[in-house]
Amino acid sequence: MKISDILSRWYHEHKRDLPWRETRDPYAIWVSEIILQQTRVTQGIDYYLRFLDQFPDLQSLAEAKIEKVLKVWQGLGYYTRARNMHATAAHIIREHHGVFPSTYMEILKLKGIGPYTAAAIASIAFNEPHAVIDGNVHRVIARIFGLSDPPGQVPAKCSICRQAEILLKPEEPGVHNQAIMEFGALVCTPAKPSCTSCPLQQHCVAFKQDLVDKLPVRIRSIKQRHRYFHYFIIQSGNSIAIRQRTEKDIWQHLFEFPLIETLRATSLERLMESSSWNYLFRNGQFRPDKVSKIFKHSLTHQVIHAKFYHLNNIPSDPSISSSFQQVPIKEIDNYPVPKLIENYLKILSD
Template identity: 50%
Template sequence: MVFSHILIEWYERNKRDLPWRHTSDPYKIWVSEVILQQTRVAQGLEYYLNFTETFPTVYSLAEADIDRVLKVWQGLGYYTRARNMHATAKYIVDNLGGVFPSSYSGLIQLKGIGDYTASAIAAFAFREPVAAVDGNVYRIFARVFGVETPIDTSKGKAELKAIASSMLDVERPHIYNQAIMDFGGTLCMPKNPRCYECPVLEMCSAFRNRTVDDLPVKSKKVKQTIRYFTYIIPENRGKTFISKRSKSDIWHSLYEFPLVESERQLTIEELVKDESWLSLFGDTMPEIVHVSSPAKYVLSHQKIFAQFVVVKVATVSPVLEQAYSQINFDEIHEYSTPRLIEGYLAAEPVEKYFKRNV
């Protein structure tokens, strides 16, 4: 029996019941595929349900304010995905009459839709016989066929894409692509794969040669940049100050408190002498009422060590007044903030420092 038939038979017995598998709506399939990038299915499911309830159609997403979209996305990370989705929804509504392209070649032209996502939408929504190839598929075929070409090279990706296309069930591309996704997500996992439950074990070169843990091969190691953040949370009559990140950096368009970034973690003595602190407060001399312990926050390419400092501000400096938005502290959860800030506010009862003056 051929690979695709074995895999589909296994899938029919073991498939996960997921809501995006009960629709051929390209919008909802698109949303699910974008959410599941860099996200576990268990976490992505909740976000998918919330996102499609808030924005049930491409029209509702296109008409939404970007801040609202980012707020619904908050906690998923990789916020460029949400910004690209919003821009693409606008393009589809404004230029395509609200109708998704019905082929891989049309879908791949849209902003934020790459090879995998275009293939997935084409196969699931329009039954086009294309192989959706992501990290799961690279891993599976590197192991099954003993491919040692690094998967993070153009040559490796092309080699495995060719294998994936040759394995495709062209009569049932929608079922086959779902099957291989489930297979990679539940059996042929990156670590501790469940080889003895594998339906294609007899075909697997890596199992025969005891190289399962060595495949797939990667030639490059991700180099992490280390950064040190000190977030300052000013309090003035129950209000605080935030601004939207505008630099081409992490968390673009998300809101944050005034930030001092340094080459190492600053002590409080060093912080109050820092140029950013002096610019924020001048000679107003705010009262420091709380200093958090430093916490580590890890992104794919960055490692951030952060601490939070709550200060009471009797007089609002011109910089705070002009460069930041003043809001009631209890409204902070209405704004889209980085998960780093969201997590800190959830763990630390900072609101006790923000009792409004009557």
């Protein structure tokens, strides 16, 4: 039996019951693929269902306020994905009369959609023969065919990409793509793959040549940047100061408390002597009533070390810089905030 037929049979017998597998609607498939780019399947299911509940189609997503989209996305991270989806939905309504493009090349032109997502949507929704190459597919192909391309190779030099296209079943490309991704997620896993019970064992070069733990070739991980965030929870009566992050940095368009960032960990005394402190508090002599422990929050290439400083009953004017807005404390949950802040607010309310 051919490798693709074995994969297909295995998939029909073992695939997980996932909500996006019940549809061929390109919009819903797009939503699922974007969510799953950086998210585990178990976590992604809830977000997928909630997203479709709030924005069931292109029109509702295009018409929504970006703050509402970010709020639904809150906790998933990589917020550029949500911003791009919002912009792309508006683009499709405007330029394609609200009809999702149906070819790989047209889908690839959409903002926030790369070759992987375009191949997934084109093959699953429109039966176009394009192989998806995600981390799971890359690993499965590298092992079965004994290929040592490093990840991220340009397509012209990528023998794994070529092999993925050769392996594709043209009569059912969508099923094939889902089968090989699922196989990588459940059988040919990064650590401890189930080689002894694997239906592809007889075809697998890595298994036969004892290369399973050497393939795929890994690139050395990028050094992480450490950042030190000092957040100020400034309460004036029943309101609290927040601002929207607008700069090109993590968490763009999300809301946060007034922030001072330092290059390294620092004491409260040193912080109070800094020019950033004077700027934030307009030289006011305020001292926090309470300071939290340090919370470590890991992103892909950054680790945020955050502390929260509580200042209560600060007069609203001239207490802090005018670049913040005052919102009622009980309405803070309406604003999209980074997961780090969401977690801290949960601790406060418990």
